[in-house]
Amino acid sequence: MHKILVFGMTENPGGVESFLYNYISEIDPGEFQFDFLCNSYEKIAYEDKLAERGCKMIHFIARSKNYKKYKQEIQTFFSKHGKEYECIWVNVCSLANIDYLKYAKKYGIPKRIIHSHNSKNMDSWLRGELHQLNRFVIQKYATDFWACSEAAVSWFYRDSLKDKAKVIHNAISTERMAYDPEKSLQLREKLGLQDAYIMGNVGRLHFQKNQEFLLKIFAQAVKKMPEARLVLVGQGEDEEKLKKLAAELGIEKYIYWAGVQKDICQWLSAFDLFVFPSRFEGAPIAALEAQANGLPILTSEQAVPEACVLNGNCRRLSLEEPMEKWVDELLKMAENAKREEQAVIQQNFVDGGYDIHTEVKKIEKLLCC
Template sequence: MNNEVVRVLVTSPLGVGGVTNMMIHIQEHLDRSKINFDYLVFHDRHEPMEDRVLSLGSKKYVASADNVKFRPFRRIWRINEIRKVCKRNHIKILHYNADCAADMTNIIGAKLGGVQYITIHSHNAGFGAAGNGIRFISKILKPLIPLFCDNFYGCSELAARFLFPRSIIESGRCSVLPNGIDLEKYDYNEAVRRKIRKKLNLEGKYVVGHAGRFSDQKNHSFLLDIFQAVHRKNPNTVLLLFGVGELQEAMKNKARTLGIEDAVIFYGASNEMNKMWQAMDVFVMPSLHEGLPVTGVEAQASGLPCVFSDAITKEVGLTSNTEFLSLQEKPDVWAEHVLKYMNVQRKSERKILEQAGYDIQQTADTLAQLYLNVAEKL
């Protein structure tokens, strides 16, 4: 492999999401003449970020079980699909971005396909609304993680403790890999702010922002309740939502039911989130659980005040204008905290995030060195 580009297969949906954005940003900061990423996805469809990674020299591999009608069998079927993909394409190195220990079924498939080195990277800190089946499978498979994986990362200490067995934690075999971003790209920019606000017809508005997949974990239903209270207290407010997902239509219906549909913008996916953050005035994230949300880092990098749920690790609180509220608090309480940032002066937070280790180049250099060394040994 010494005379060839080292290729690392990454598991990441190529939709709009924090983990996907992070992996692509890392890839853009690699010396791609030496090392590059390919992507393994589990649904056979065109994704919003697909063309972008293909332009970076990536290959997209599909291991889909969508044709299996009986949902409980899909996980089993996918093991063989992953095995075939890895064997057919001679995959040697896998970087697996994991939600929970149930993902070990996919990792086993990769091992059966001949993968020799596996990094498991924890991005979650709880099960949230996951069913009993996922919880049971995770409990059974968690002890297998040290047997099948070679390297252990958590996006936060909380995420590491959630996924990895105690033996991994206590032996010090795992480490925190910060969810780095391009700090220069996300830095606060007043000119961009004016341009995007004019484009979205947000001039003179107090913009409450959120970016995240429309899934149970992100708790959009409660976010809409919060915004209804915000809008009742101050009608000159707008909720700006970025993301797609299975609950998007349900949330549009709820906005209509709450009578706030004219004040809620369902923007969908965007390839220019660094610019979109500039248009907001406050970022609100009432997630049921998170590892360490990349979107929270991006929002703070753009100088935004942030209101997080206390189910999210406090490690994401990097700047002075961040706070954590209980999900047990009523929407009116959240609304008061959201509105208190109306007169906050935005400023660059780049130096603070850089000192905290959230510069994407640092993250990219760490992974590049790891996999170049691994490839040499293989």
């Protein structure tokens, strides 16, 4: 039994959390034991499902809330239990905090993986500066260097480490995310949107995800398509700002703010079109899940690289294009674009290297060696 300590799960079921859950759900629990370091006393995303697979959650206080207590709790855990693990797998969007790797090295965990999940700084200026400083020392504490994309490799690692870095695809279970007409009908009836054309977005309400732009193009589109509705799944620091913008644009009655949701497949199944105008992404899990569901997608080129366009009903536009072009494409796709067939989706994911059943075999080997 390989015992792996994992960091990267939070309370919010976002991209990193989905990535970890997707892979760990497919890895043989008879061969691997995964325990999770959780920097919150609250339940993490997928905690109940992970516990059913035998995973253990180690909850501690966040560094930002009580630094002294955080250090004490981390020190105590690693000093007592560090040598029980053969590997620590740290999944982060920046190198601002590498304490877990430092303690892992100090207390004898031999394999120490740092895994990059973003391609730009999405935190404060200070955390951005800490990230840049830690790029110079990360090789002292990590033994293995992973990233979700080539862009994430370039941002995370200095040139001396780039040749050592391994790109791990954010693979998806197409079966788990497959379109479910029954779930779609149930949710649309619950929302009172049986006859609406639903444009949807899944992601943290944050500058990176660019929902401000989405509201602006939707405000233009709904003038020509009054049956359209916009559903935003997620929470974040920009929520009040976005709601204020929606009021200014006069589109509040056309928007449903869904907040954090657990059954993303159901929400995707209820959508007619997925709109994804992110300014940047490490690897676009939300767009991959939408493709696994078969949804037509209008995305920014900055969010989804060509290699992640797996289905024929995914259209990319640059954010540098005029807003009018986005509105025209949105209306054109609403009129013509259809869901992809499940058999086609499955083959597309295998061919593209994003099928979880294929990719999980690779990660099992990397965790062991």
